[in-house]
Structure formats: C-alpha cells, structure tokens
Amino acid sequence: MENRVFDAVVIGGGVVGVSVFNELISNGYTCAIIEKELDVSVGTTKANSGLIHAGFDAEPNTLKAKFNVEGNKLFPSICERLHVDLKKCGAYVVGDDEKVIDELIARGKKNGVTGLHKLNRDKLKKEVPSIADNITYALKADNAYIIDPYFYTICLAEEGVLNGGEIYFNFELNRVTKSSGVFALSNGIDTVYARNIINSTGTKYNEVADILGAEKYDIEYRRGEYYVLDHSEKDIVPSTIFPMPSKAGKGVLVTPTISGNILVGPTSYVSDDKTITTSAGLKDIATKVSNMLTNVNLSKTIRIFSGVRSIIGHDFVVEKSKLQDGVINIAGICSPGLSSAPAIAKYVFNLLGLKPKNVKLQSITPYTKLGQLSIAEKNKLIAKNSDYGKIVCKCEGISLGEIKDAINRPIRPMTMDGIKRRVRAGMGRCQGGFCNDKVAKILAKENNIFLDQVCKEKVGSNYIVGNITSKGETK
Ligand SMILES: Cc1cc2nc3c(=O)[nH]c(=O)nc-3n(C[C@H](O)[C@H](O)[C@H](O)COP(=O)(O)OP(=O)(O)OC[C@H]3O[C@@H](n4cnc5c(N)ncnc54)[C@H](O)[C@@H]3O)c2cc1C
Incomplete structure (x- = not known):
C-alpha cells in the first residue's frame, strides 16, 4: 500500500x-x-x-x-x-384522520416542500382503486422518487x-x-x-x-423487515402508499421498486444490529397492509429481508x-x-x-441493460459479441456479456451479491437457484481466483467450501 x-x-x-x-x-x-x-x-x-x-x-x-x-x-x-x-412516481399517505393530513401538509410547507395535495376518498379511489374501505383521506406528494x-x-x-x-x-x-x-x-x-x-x-x-x-x-437500533413480491405484482399500486406516520416511523408501506417488484414493509422494532427476519415481524406487516390495501398478495413473495436503522x-x-x-x-x-x-x-x-x-x-x-433494449438493438449487440446472447439468469434475462461487463469496471465486484446488485443476476423469482453456480464460475474466471475463494457477500461467506481445487479444475 x-x-x-x-x-x-x-x-x-x-x-x-x-x-x-x-x-x-x-x-x-x-x-x-x-x-x-x-x-x-x-x-x-x-x-x-x-x-x-x-x-x-x-x-x-x-x-x-x-x-x-x-x-x-x-x-x-x-x-x-x-x-x-x-422514477418520479410520487407518494400517498393514507388514513382516516383529516387533521393528520392537514398537519403533514403544513409541516411539508414549512420544510419548503412543493407539490403536496389533500385528496378525499373519491379522488383517491380513482387513483388507487385497491384502497381499503376504512381509508377516507390522503396526502399526495408529487416530488417523491x-x-x-x-x-x-x-x-x-x-x-x-x-x-x-x-x-x-x-x-x-x-x-x-x-x-x-x-x-x-x-x-x-x-x-x-x-x-x-x-x-x-x-x-x-x-x-x-x-x-x-x-x-x-446513545444509539437505538430499529429493525425493518420486508417482503419482496414477484414481477407479476408490479402493477398493484401506481406509486408508494404509506399509512399515516406514528412515533415508530413512517409505517408499513407498499411500493413499486425501480426494477419492477413490489416491496411491502418495513417493521420498526427496537432491536440489536442484526439483519434477521422474524415470524412476528412478517405477521405484523401482513395485518397492517391488509388495513390499507385490498390487493396485496403475500403468497407472491420471492424474498424476505431486513435492514437496521441507527437512531x-x-x-x-x-x-x-x-x-x-x-x-x-x-x-x-x-x-x-x-x-x-x-x-x-x-x-x-x-x-x-x-x-x-x-x-x-x-x-x-x-451499464448495458439488455432488458431495456429493442429486439433490433439486442440483435446488433449479439452480432458484435455473442456473450450477450447467452442468458445466465433466466428469471431476470441477464446475459453473460452483461455480467462480464459489470466485472470489468472501475470497481471489480468480487462477490455473488456484488453481481446481483449490479446487474440483477439472482434477484428474480428463483433467487439464484438456477444461476448461482454459473455466476460463481464467471466471477472466478474473470477475477482469476479459485472458485472456493468466491464469496456470497461478506468476508468468510465462501460459496463453495472444501478441497476441490487440488486438481486445479475450479480456477
Ligand atoms: C428499514 C429501512 C428503511 C429505510 N428506507 C429509507 C428510504 O426509503 N429512504 C431513505 O431516504 N432512507 C431510508 N432508510 C435509511 C437509509 O437506508 C440509511 O440512512 C442509509 O442507508 C445509511 O447509510 P450509511 O452510509 O450511513 O450506512 P451503511 O450503509 O450502513 O454504511 C456503513 C458502512 O460502514 C462499514 N463499516 C462499519 N464499520 C467499519 C470499520 N470498522 N471499518 C471499515 N468500514 C466499516 C460497513 O461495512 C458499511 O458498509 C431506511 C433504513 C432502513 C433500515
């Protein structure tokens, strides 16, 4: 150094x-x-x-x-x-207390936020048809992304x-x-x-x-647990839907993600700093979300995860x-x-x-994103480099060419999760069940390391454990 x-x-x-x-x-x-x-x-x-x-x-x-x-x-x-x-898709805060909506709008104005509107149930129902019966008012914020x-x-x-x-x-x-x-x-x-x-x-x-x-x-930790829903659910809400906030935070929301999934969560329990999920937390989300929207189908979950806030x-x-x-x-x-x-x-x-x-x-x-290209653009790319025609992650449609490109950039990802977060290989419905092995081998080859040195994410999370390198076939 x-x-x-x-x-x-x-x-x-x-x-x-x-x-x-x-x-x-x-x-x-x-x-x-x-x-x-x-x-x-x-x-x-x-x-x-x-x-x-x-x-x-x-x-x-x-x-x-x-x-x-x-x-x-x-x-x-x-x-x-x-x-x-x-994506500027805006956000709604929904509930049954008009006073809270008025307070939020007044607070937003004090903070210098523009594009805040109060909606009554009829207007809200037109924009968010699956809103639950008990919801009577909403704040709509235009400038949320x-x-x-x-x-x-x-x-x-x-x-x-x-x-x-x-x-x-x-x-x-x-x-x-x-x-x-x-x-x-x-x-x-x-x-x-x-x-x-x-x-x-x-x-x-x-x-x-x-x-x-x-x-x-004096730092308090609060864990937030989530469900991630499959792409099949991507249109269940037009934008982020929050309940009215409480002392514990902004509450359990439902939001589209930039990559076409739906996130449902988070909880806000006082915790340690471990990112675990709990059956109590997941049940809590299920109850809260059903009080807000009628069309959230948690059986379409492809993953659960949590993050921890420092407060x-x-x-x-x-x-x-x-x-x-x-x-x-x-x-x-x-x-x-x-x-x-x-x-x-x-x-x-x-x-x-x-x-x-x-x-x-x-x-x-x-980044090259095959999924965002037209058929003609894809064909042109594949004609130049056939690696773009070899699909590694079938769920998200990610090619070998995209993974190699993601590795050969200013920061070389060394981990499976590093690939996942750059190009989404392993982020889809099967959560890497079908492509993890291939991704690990590509990482080992491109980074010139042995397969048993490839980690999932953290130091020590080796994807393969054991003496399979003795014949050199894993490099
Ligand atoms: C459930 C939940 C939902 C949230 N939703 C939103 C949202 O929608 N919008 C929003 O604006 N904010 C949101 N937040 C807040 C946002 O995620 C955080 O404020 C932000 O990610 C904090 O980033 P950070 O860089 O401070 O911390 P981190 O991302 O935790 O980074 C800290 C880094 O320090 C490294 N590190 C620690 N110790 C050492 C050491 N000794 N030596 C070297 N490195 C070290 C760690 O490995 C880590 O990479 C949410 C948070 C949670 C938990």
Whole structure:
C-alpha cells in the first residue's frame, strides 16, 4: 500500500460515505474509502425502501428536514450524470384522520416542500382503486422518487474511483494514530494516511468513534423487515402508499421498486444490529397492509429481508468532532438518510473548510441493460459479441456479456451479491437457484481466483467450501 497522504479518508462505503467520497473527488481533493467488507453498499444502504422522500415527514428546522429537501432536489441531475434510473412516481399517505393530513401538509410547507395535495376518498379511489374501505383521506406528494439504492451507490463510487479516488476493501479499521497533523489508519496489516477522517460507519459508529477518540452517542437500533413480491405484482399500486406516520416511523408501506417488484414493509422494532427476519415481524406487516390495501398478495413473495436503522434522538448527527481535531462524525443516519446523502456530502465538504477546485469529471459508461433494449438493438449487440446472447439468469434475462461487463469496471465486484446488485443476476423469482453456480464460475474466471475463494457477500461467506481445487479444475 502506498504512503501517500489523502486529503480525507472516509470510513464506511455506504451511501453516505460514498457520497462524501464523490463530493471530495468532484471538487478536486484526494480521498479514499476504507470499507471492512468486500464491496460498497453492504450495510443499511442495501436494505431499505429505496425511496427518495419528498421531505414533508421530517420535523421542521432539523438536519433531517434540511438534508431531505435539498437531497431530493439533487437526485435527478446526479442520476442523469451516472445513468442511474430514477422514477418520479410520487407518494400517498393514507388514513382516516383529516387533521393528520392537514398537519403533514403544513409541516411539508414549512420544510419548503412543493407539490403536496389533500385528496378525499373519491379522488383517491380513482387513483388507487385497491384502497381499503376504512381509508377516507390522503396526502399526495408529487416530488417523491423510487431508486435502486445499491446500484446508485455503486455507480457513485465507480465515478469517484474513475476520477482518482481509492477504495480499500476488507479493511476494518482497528487502530488510529496521529503525527504532525496526519492520521495513520490501520487494520493491523495495512495503513492509510489522511489529514481528515470521516466516520460514516452506520450501525458501527460508536465502535469506530471509540478507536478515533471522538464523541460517542446513545444509539437505538430499529429493525425493518420486508417482503419482496414477484414481477407479476408490479402493477398493484401506481406509486408508494404509506399509512399515516406514528412515533415508530413512517409505517408499513407498499411500493413499486425501480426494477419492477413490489416491496411491502418495513417493521420498526427496537432491536440489536442484526439483519434477521422474524415470524412476528412478517405477521405484523401482513395485518397492517391488509388495513390499507385490498390487493396485496403475500403468497407472491420471492424474498424476505431486513435492514437496521441507527437512531439518535430525533435528528441526524453531522458535525466536526470537538474531541478529535480533523474528524467528522456522521451518526444516527436513519431514514431519510438515502434521500439526504447528497446534501450531507455537501455539508461535510463545508465542515472540512475546503474550497471547491475546478476539475473536469470523467463520466462512467452506462451499464448495458439488455432488458431495456429493442429486439433490433439486442440483435446488433449479439452480432458484435455473442456473450450477450447467452442468458445466465433466466428469471431476470441477464446475459453473460452483461455480467462480464459489470466485472470489468472501475470497481471489480468480487462477490455473488456484488453481481446481483449490479446487474440483477439472482434477484428474480428463483433467487439464484438456477444461476448461482454459473455466476460463481464467471466471477472466478474473470477475477482469476479459485472458485472456493468466491464469496456470497461478506468476508468468510465462501460459496463453495472444501478441497476441490487440488486438481486445479475450479480456477
Ligand atoms: C428499514 C429501512 C428503511 C429505510 N428506507 C429509507 C428510504 O426509503 N429512504 C431513505 O431516504 N432512507 C431510508 N432508510 C435509511 C437509509 O437506508 C440509511 O440512512 C442509509 O442507508 C445509511 O447509510 P450509511 O452510509 O450511513 O450506512 P451503511 O450503509 O450502513 O454504511 C456503513 C458502512 O460502514 C462499514 N463499516 C462499519 N464499520 C467499519 C470499520 N470498522 N471499518 C471499515 N468500514 C466499516 C460497513 O461495512 C458499511 O458498509 C431506511 C433504513 C432502513 C433500515
């Protein structure tokens, strides 16, 4: 590892850390991410509702409200630059209490949110025909989007790397020293040097703050469990449908995803930071959703999963450490952290006291997405390279060519889930039952590693275990 001193090192490659990384690089500064796992977007960023909220829910005059509203406005141009799909499908908050709807609209206006409307039952029923009988009012927010949160984060990280940023994977920070204004960050084997540190480690914030000698907080974890429904259900709702919010959060919602599935969830139970699913949580979702919509068929579930929020009181913490000069603390980034990430990054840039430098950014090339091409375009591609005609993931229609392209990019995915999150091989109805073996072999071959070194996601999650490499046939 080289001995260069970065202007900043970001600890943690979630959407917030990657946004800060990209912001620094885009403004002409040197930056690296250290990430304990094998890819970006493997923490809370991989497991959420994928919504860019309009911003009416956050309490006025909080960082949450400020960052959500600013972030919402930044998403369209960033996604255009990165060739990432972002769909403005709006959102409804539904219930039987007109007063709550009025309060939400007033709060949204205070936060500077436009495009908020109150609907009565008749109007709502026309727009969402499957609304349950007990629902009498709705708030409709025009400026809400759906996005694929991990694909967005991967592309943002790729752009940073293409423009000179470094990401060190499998690098779990466990020691920091400082000498002459330069931090040395070590995982016990390698060391990275930086003038500033950004702690963006999500649920692990306190452990890392301890290592840095920075402020620690009383963090509550809340687990959110979900069902993912098959593509067959994609039209059951026109956009995101929320119940009226409660103290526990925004409640169990039903939303289309950018890739044509339906998400139902999340729960919000006080928990530890483990991403497990429970029968109690799943039952709770089933009851709540049936009070809101009449056409959600949970027997069409293809996967269940959960994500964990870190909560500190009622706001985010984004600040300069008072205990450790040169350290920025980012903690308690629960919802709407995804929506807020671009604005958090700009705020952190200002906290660092840096002035933007004029740099010309190199653009990442768009991912090839066979599913979005016409027959003529597909045929042209296949004529040039027959790998695009070899379908590996039948459920999602993903070809060998797309998987190879995804590996040979600014950040080489090393894991099966890394492929899944880039091109969706293994995301469909069979959840990889038919294509996992093929994907593992492609990964091993393209990355020139043995098959038993291919991991599902985390360090140690080897897809194949055992001494099958002795004859060399697995390479
Ligand atoms: C159920 C649920 C639903 C949500 N829905 C939405 C939504 O629809 N819209 C929205 O705006 N927000 C939503 N959120 C919030 C959003 O997902 C989070 O705010 C956001 O993902 C937080 O990103 P992060 O980068 O802070 O953390 P993470 O994504 O968790 O990233 C932290 C990274 O730090 C790494 N790390 C930890 N310790 C170390 C170490 N010692 N050394 C190196 N690396 C380390 C981890 O491996 C991880 O990759 C939701 C959250 C949940 C849980």
